[in-house]
Amino acid sequence: MASAALILALPACSARSAGSTADTDKPLRGVLTTPTDIDLDWTDDRPGVAGHLLEFATEEAGPYTVLDYLPRQVSDYRHPDLMPHTTFHYRLRTYRGPVSRPARAELPDGIRFTWTDASSDEDGFLLEMRRKNSTGYEPVAVVDPDVTATTLVTLPGEKNASFRIRAFVLGEQSNVVRLTTGE
Numbered sequence: 001m002a003s004a005a006l007i008l009a010l011p012a013c014s015a016r017s018a019g020s021t022a023d024t025d026k027p028l029r030g031v032l033t034t035p036t037d038i039d040l041d042w043t044d045d046r047p048g049v050a051g052h053l054l055e056f057a058t059e060e061a062g063p064y065t066v067l068d069y070l071p072r073q074v075s076d077y078r079h080p081d082l083m084p085h086t087t088f089h090y091r092l093r094t095y096r097g098p099v100s101r102p103a104r105a106e107l108p109d110g111i112r113f114t115w116t117d118a119s120s121d122e123d124g125f126l127l128e129m130r131r132k133n134s135t136g137y138e139p140v141a142v143v144d145p146d147v148t149a150t151t152l153v154t155l156p157g158e159k160n161a162s163f164r165i166r167a168f169v170l171g172e173q174s175n176v177v178r179l180t181t182g183e
Contacts (some may be wrong), residue, residue, distance in 0.1 A: 004091045006045070006156050007097070019097070020035055026090045026174075026175040026178050027042045027043055027044055027092070027174050027175070028040060028041075028042045028090060028091065028174040028175055028176075029041055029042065029177065030090055030179050031092060031179075032175040032180075032181065032182065033078075034177050035181060035182035035183040036080070036081055036082045036083075036084060036181050036182070037078060037079070037080045037081070037082065038078070038082060038088060038090075038179050038181070039076065039077070039078050039079075040054070040076060040078075040079065040090055040177065041075060041076035041077075042075055042076070042092055042174065043075065044075075044092075044094065046094075048096055049072060049094045049095075049096060049171070050071075050072060050094075050095055050096050050097060050166065050168070051069060051070050051071045051072050051074075051094075051095050052069075052070045052072075052074075052092050052094055052095065053066060053068075053069050053070075053092070053093040053094075053095055053170060054066075054067040054068050054069075054070060054077055054090065054091075054092055054116050055067060055090070055091050055092075055093070056079065056088050056089060056090050056091075057088075057089045058086060058087060058088060058089070059089070059154060059178065060089045060176060060178065061137070063135055064091065064115065066142075067079065067141075069095070069126060069139040069142060070139075071128075071136055071137060071138050071139065072136075078170075082181050083181065084181050084182065084183050085180070085181060085182070085183075086180065086181050087178060087179070087180045087181075088178070088179055088180070088181070089176050089178050090176065090177045090178075090179075091093065091173055091174055091175070091176050091177075092171050092173070092174040093171060093173050093174070094127075094169040094170070094171035095123075095169065095170055095171060096169055096171060097119070097122065097166050097167045097168040097169050098118075098119070098166070098167055099128070099164045099165065099166045100115060100118070100164065100165055100167075101117075101163075101164055101165075102114060102115040102127070102163060102164070102165045103115065103176075104163065106159065107151065109153055109154070110151055110152050110153040110154045111151070111154060111159060111163070112149065112150075112151045113127060113149065113150055113151070113163065113165065114149045115148055115149075115165045116148065117146060117147075117148050117167070118167070119167040121169060122145050122146075122167040122168060122169060123145060123169055123170045124142055124144055124145050124168060125141055125142070125143040125144075125145075125147065125150075125151060125165055125166065125168065126139040126141070126142060126143075126145065126165070126166040126168050127139070127141040127142075127143065127150060127163060127164075127165055127168055128163065128164050128165070128166055129158065129161045129162070129163050130138065130161060130162040130163075130164075131157075131158070131161050132157065132160055132161060134169045137162075137164060139166075140152060
């Protein structure tokens, strides 16, 4: 049984759950807030959307790099401390998919999760966590398609969190936002 995970720990970046408005034809918007910080926001209240995948590139044709998988309630993101005098291209993709409860085995420094792959067309799996006293789940690891196990190294208090696995399918892509940093 193969296992692969990318832990989503981007402390220098921030995503907030603030609401914003946007042109419905161009749901992704961006602004250069300092010479090296870009703020992005979007509106997407379509039913069935579980969250968004935010990507960036320095060329419009790519290759694009994943910034984060963001839960539905997050609608803005700050990309800070960027290289000066560089053009950045951003796009947003929706993701959808069913969730299930994985089996879990406690380890000294984390948790081992296993599940059954009941889908045939997933783009991957998201391990989602709901921390104690939190109302929503957020992605904490990305697992490749057809993989049915992963291990998460936990921080103090996270072993008591609630976890679920989402077989996700990527959806449509937003408009591309192009911004150039200053200084």
